Amino acid sequence: MISGGNCCKHQIIVLRDLYLTLYSDTEAKLTAIQQSMSALQEEQPDITRHIASEASAREELAAVTAELSRYRSLLGEDSSSDLAMQLQGKEDELQKLRLVVAQHQQAEDAIYAEVERLSGAWETLDEQLKSKVFNLAAAEERVAKSAHEVRRLILFYSACRL
Secondary structure, eight states, X not given: OOOHHHHHHHHHXXXXXXXXXXXXXXXXXXXXXXXXXXXXXXXXXXXXXXXXXXXXXXXXXXXXXXHHXXXXXXXXSXXXXXXXXXXXXXXXXXXXXXXXXXXXXXXXXHHHHHHHHHHHHHHHHHHHHHHHHHHXXXXXXXXXXXXXXXXXXXXXXHHHHO
């Protein structure tokens, strides 16, 4: 059987150990999330580069479309075989650029989805951590109240003996 003074010390030690365990678990989870973010950055190192590539492709597409319109307005619809081949080349180039834009869009969507997933995981862990901290604070408050009650009872019984 644990005496009154040792009981509070034992409870405080248990609570301290619980706090340290929760703290180390939280640190481990945070490290894991940081490693996941690093791995994502290594897999998709530069989101900005993808966005800039897409913007560049769209600018090229707009320039080619404007140039084609200008040629059509200058030459009309009836053009020589040479111009038709150039036009076909431009259409092929336009198709390739559209494919590049679609690929960049898919890569960007995948990156955003992964960031969203990691953000959700981060929020979940943050809520868990806050919950554990609040639970620990409540437990510490109960221990403090118990310790105060024990001191009060010791003083009461000491006063009764006199």
